[in-house]
Structures are given as structure tokens and as C-alpha cells.
Amino acid sequence: MRQADIPEAAVARLAKLLLERIGLRPATEAQIGLRLALRARLEALGCEDPYAYVEWLEGGNEVELRALLPLVTVGKTDFFRDSNQFRALRAQVFPELIMLARQEMRPVRIWSAGCATGEEPYSLAMLAAELGVEPQGIDLLATDVNPVAVERARAGRFGARRFATVSEHLVRRFFEADHDSFVARPELQAYVRFEVHNLAGTCFPRPRDGGCWDAILCRNVIIYFDRPTTSRAIGRFFDGLREGGYLCLGYSESLYRISGAFELVELEGSFLYRKPVARPLVMSEPRPSLEDTVARLRKAVDEHRKRAMTPPGPPPAVLAPKLAAPEKPASSRAPELDVANPLQQVARLLEGGEFEAALLTLDKALVQFSGSLALLITRGNLLTVMGRQKEARQVYRDALTMEPLCAEAHLFLGIACYEAGGELDGEAAQELSRAIFLDPSLGLAHYYAGRTAERQADFASARRAYRNAVNVCQGKSSWTPLLGHFPDLPSDPGVIARAAGYALAGLEEL
Numbered sequence: 001m002r003q004a005d006i007p008e009a010a011v012a013r014l015a016k017l018l019l020e021r022i023g024l025r026p027a028t029e030a031q032i033g034l035r036l037a038l039r040a041r042l043e044a045l046g047c048e049d050p051y052a053y054v055e056w057l058e059g060g061n062e063v064e065l066r067a068l069l070p071l072v073t074v075g076k077t078d079f080f081r082d083s084n085q086f087r088a089l090r091a092q093v094f095p096e097l098i099m100l101a102r103q104e105m106r107p108v109r110i111w112s113a114g115c116a117t118g119e120e121p122y123s124l125a126m127l128a129a130e131l132g133v134e135p136q137g138i139d140l141l142a143t144d145v146n147p148v149a150v151e152r153a154r155a156g157r158f159g160a161r162r163f164a165t166v167s168e169h170l171v172r173r174f175f176e177a178d179h180d181s182f183v184a185r186p187e188l189q190a191y192v193r194f195e196v197h198n199l200a201g202t203c204f205p206r207p208r209d210g211g212c213w214d215a216i217l218c219r220n221v222i223i224y225f226d227r228p229t230t231s232r233a234i235g236r237f238f239d240g241l242r243e244g245g246y247l248c249l250g251y252s253e254s255l256y257r258i259s260g261a262f263e264l265v266e267l268e269g270s271f272l273y274r275k276p277v278a279r280p281l282v283m284s285e286p287r288p289s290l291e292d293t294v295a296r297l298r299k300a301v302d303e304h305r306k307r308a309m310t311p312p313g314p315p316p317a318v319l320a321p322k323l324a325a326p327e328k329p330a331s332s333r334a335p336e337l338d339v340a341n342p343l344q345q346v347a348r349l350l351e352g353g354e355f356e357a358a359l360l361t362l363d364k365a366l367v368q369f370s371g372s373l374a375l376l377i378t379r380g381n382l383l384t385v386m387g388r389q390k391e392a393r394q395v396y397r398d399a400l401t402m403e404p405l406c407a408e409a410h411l412f413l414g415i416a417c418y419e420a421g422g423e424l425d426g427e428a429a430q431e432l433s434r435a436i437f438l439d440p441s442l443g444l445a446h447y448y449a450g451r452t453a454e455r456q457a458d459f460a461s462a463r464r465a466y467r468n469a470v471n472v473c474q475g476k477s478s479w480t481p482l483l484g485h486f487p488d489l490p491s492d493p494g495v496i497a498r499a500a501g502y503a504l505a506g507l508e509e510l
């Protein structure tokens with residue numbers, strides 16, 4: 001199908017759908033991009049009729065919407081996005097990779113997969129240059145499925161406002177001012193090669209010398225994929241990495257239930273995945289995984305709730321003098337921050353029931369690791385547990401300003417809005433719907449979407465949502481770990497499946 005064969009009205013309907021479903025407002029000049037995207041999808045699907053395609057999307061085909069999305073949006077990105085991860089790359093990962101590559105007399109091999117307009121690979125290039133690596137000392141490949149984004153990345157021209165996260169020294173060294181933009185100097189451009197590549201395809205690129213990648217960054221990209229596509233891509237990353245090589249995902253992304261092949265390592269407050277080495281080079285204590293930490297957090301909060309529900313008896317005699325004249329309330333003390341493992345420190349405090357101290361520790365940690373979404377969401381959840389709902393909602397909103405594609409933040413904000421008693425139901429419905437779009441496996445989001453719709457007397461939507469909740473939760477023995485904890489989260493997804501089942505039965509009678 002030629003581009004000219006696509007009628008204006010089909011493009012306009014697609015634009016309307018994108019606005020309604022995900023809040024995307026394609027600019028007038030982007031209508032050409034929309035037309036191109038529509039044509040690409042029609043060709044890929046072997047479909048001749050643009051109206052039939054748009055109708056198919058209007059019918060709620062989320063898998064196809066997800067496939068179309070990267071073609072109509074230029075993904076949000078920033079220079080040095082996720083400062084914690086870049087701190088880990090600078091302090092530990094890059095020095096290790098550079099040393100190994102020098103020992104093996106080969107270039108460092110890095111792939112930025114899903115590079116959008118190039119801020120990520122140029123940040124990596126600046127990092128390498130600052131650590132003394134010459135362009136020929138690194139094979140830095142940057143790819144994206146969106147050819148417009150790749151073209152812009154290759155041109156290396158960025159508006160002045162994009163540089164808020166780049167130090168003046170780096171801007172001066174690596175960019176040249178040109179009117180109200182900055183252009184990457186040829187010295188910087190020499191570090192990166194750009195290519196169009198589809199991560200949902202079968203053929204994955206190798207380093208120029210045919211070896212394996214030392215590190216693959218695929219950050220904030222798997223959001224566009226359904227679970228099978230994610231699993232396939234992660235499997236191919238695993239095959240393409242050398243043993244001990246790193247896989248960096250976005251800070252709200254995890255491989256839980258997708259792949260158990262990688263080990264999770266915490267470096268400088270950031271979580272990275274590493275392909276295990278057959279024989280460890282260094283013997284060290286195994287680090288607790290993020291999943292373990294979250295499970296411990298949950299257990300602690302559950303215990304706290306149980307204790308809170310138990311009527312207090314008289315204090316044991318041995319404790320009485322201490323309680324009568326405490327030196328300082330334990331809750332007001334903020335312990336020294338464990339900068340290597342702040343989240344685990346918070347978990348330990350919660351295990352001991354020290355909620356105020358946990359909150360103070362989180363505040364301290366957030367000063368140090370201001371970009372950590374895990375810490376921020378944990379703070380929101382802790383405030384919820386402590387009954388400070390309004391503040392909790394604001395924390396989730398802050399998390400979403402930081403990372404608009406974080407499914408957990410949408411979920412928790414949606415639930416928190418629902419719990420406001422009805423006055424925030426509009427926001428609850430919108431947030432829960434976004435959470436579901438970003439992660440359809442979130443049974444809790446379907447369930448609360450049902451409750452919200454039911455309260456709004458939209459019974460057809462409520463039934464649909466409850467059915468989805470049942471489908472997603474049935475047969476599951478544990479939750480997909482979420483960052484943090486929500487106090488009404490039952491210990492077992494089966495509980496939600498049953499609750500949704502009852503709610504559904506109630507509605508069938510209406």
C-alpha cells in the first residue's frame with residue numbers, strides 16, 4: 001500500500017484514538033509520521049484496509065497498540081537518565097569493562113538497545129571518553145526501531161533545554177553551540193554507530209569483531225512489549241552477552257517471572273543484571289535480591305498491622321522503666337544511612353516495627369539517591385501504611401513525574417485515589433487503566449478498576465475488569481513483586497481472584 005492510499009480520515013481516527021487511549025497528542029506536523037506508522041503496520045500485518053485496522057485498535061487491541069506505539073512516539077529520554085545507574089556505570093562497571101578489554105586487547109563492547117534520540121549512547125560515549133577510552137577502544141552500538149529517532153540521534157543536535165542533566169564541563173568539551181541548539185562534536189560522534197533495529201525481530205546484532213557484548217542497556221523499552229516478546233528479547237540478550245556481562249534495564253523494570261538466568265547485583269544503589277560466570281572470579285557473600293528485600297518489607301508491614309490490631313496489654317515488668325522514661329522515642333531517631341543498601345536498611349527497620357525511623361531513613365536516602373524510584377515508591381507505601389494518604393498520593397505523583405511509564409506508581413496512585421472514598425474516582429480510573437496498559441498482568445489493578453467502575457455505576461466496565469482480575473490472579477500462588485507495599489494487599493493473589501469472582505457474581509444479578 002502506498003502512503004497516498006491512506007485516507008486522511010483514517011489518520012484522523014488514529015490520532016483521536018491515541019489521544020483518548022494514552023493521552024498522546026500528535027502535532028499537526030506529526031500526522032505524516034502517523035501516516036508512515038500506519039502504513040508500516042499495515043504492511044507488517046498484510047492488511048489492505050486502514051479503516052479495518054483502526055477499528056481493530058478501537059476495539060481494544062492492546063497488543064497491536066503496543067506495537068504501533070514506538071512508531072508514533074519519540075520515546076522520552078535524557079542525558080545520564082537514572083543518575084544512580086550512571087553512578088554505578090562510572091564507578092564500577094566501566095572501569096571493570098575497560099580493564100578486562102585492555103587485558104584481552106580488544107574494544108569494550110556496548111549496545112544501547114532502544115536508544116531513542118541518542119541521549120543515552122552519547123552519555124555512555126562521554127563517560128567512556130572521561131575515563132580515557134579513545135573511540136577505537138570502544139564498540140558502542142545504538143539502535144532503535146523508530147527510524148526518525150535514529151536519524152535525529154545520528155545528527156546529534158539537541159535543544160539547549162536537554163542539557164539540564166549535563167555538567168557545563170561536558171557540554172563545553174563534547175558539544176558545539178549552534179543558535180539555540182548544541183551539536184555533538186565529531187570527536188563525540190566518532191564513539192557511536194547508529195542503526196535501525198527491531199528488538200521484536202529474530203536477528204540481534206553482534207559487536208563488530210563478532211565477540212559478545214560486555215554490557216547491553218535496554219532501558220524503558222520492554223514497556224512496549226508483551227510478555228512473550230520480552231522473554232524472547234531477554235533470552236537473546238543473554239545469548240549475546242559474555243559471562244559476567246551486564247544487562248541494564250530501566251529503574252522500574254525487572255526480570256521477575258521473565259528470566260531467572262541473570263543474577264541481580266546492587267551497585268551504588270542501583271540494580272543491574274549480570275550474566276553469571278561459570279566459575280566466580282571473586283568469592284563474595286551473595287547479595288540479597290530485590291525480590292527478597294520486597295518480600296521482607298511485606299512481611300514486616302503485615303506483622304506491624306497485626307500488632308496494631310492487637311489491644312495493648314500492660315508492658316512486661318522488665319521493660320516498664322524504659323517505657324516510662326524513654327531517653328528519646330525510638331521513632332524519632334534516624335540511623336546512619338547505609339549508602340550501599342538503603343532499601344535493605346529500611347526493610348530491617350520495618351521488620352523491627354520502627355516506622356518513623358524507616359521514614360526518616362528513606363528521606364535521608366532520597367537526598368542521596370534522588371533518582372531512585374524504588375525508594376520513592378517505598379516512601380509512598382510507607383506513608384499509606386502510616387495513614388498519611390494525602391502525602392502518599394503526592395509521592396506517587398512525584399514518582400510519575402520522574403518516570404511516567406512506571407506501572408507500580410500508576411497502580412498505587414490509582415488505589416490511593418480509589419481509597420479516597422469516591423471524590424477521586426475519575427483519577428483512580430485513569431491511573432488504574434494506565435497501570436493495566438503498562439502491565440496487563442497487574443491483577444490488583446484490574447480488581448480496583450472494577451471497584452472504581454462499580455462505584456461509578458459503569459457496570460459493564462466493572463464486569464470486564466473483574467473478569468480480567470480473575471483471569472490474571474487465578475492459579476497464582478504469589479504476587480509479582482512490586483516496589484514497596486500496599487497495606488490492603490492480601491498475601492495471596494487467589495484472594496483477589498475470589499473477591500473479583502464474588503463481585504462479578506453480585507453484578508451478574510443486577
Ligand SMILES: C[S@@+](CC[C@H](N)C(=O)[O-])C[C@H]1O[C@@H](n2cnc3c(N)ncnc32)[C@H](O)[C@@H]1O
Nearest residue numbers: 070075076077114116145146198199200219220
Ligand atoms: C522511552 S524510550 C527509552 C530511551 C532510552 N533507552 C532511555 O531509557 O532513556 C523507548 C525507546 O524504545 C524504542 N522501542 C520500542 N519498541 C522497540 C523495538 N521493538 N525495537 C527497538 N526499539 C524499540 C522506542 O522507539 C523508544 O525510542
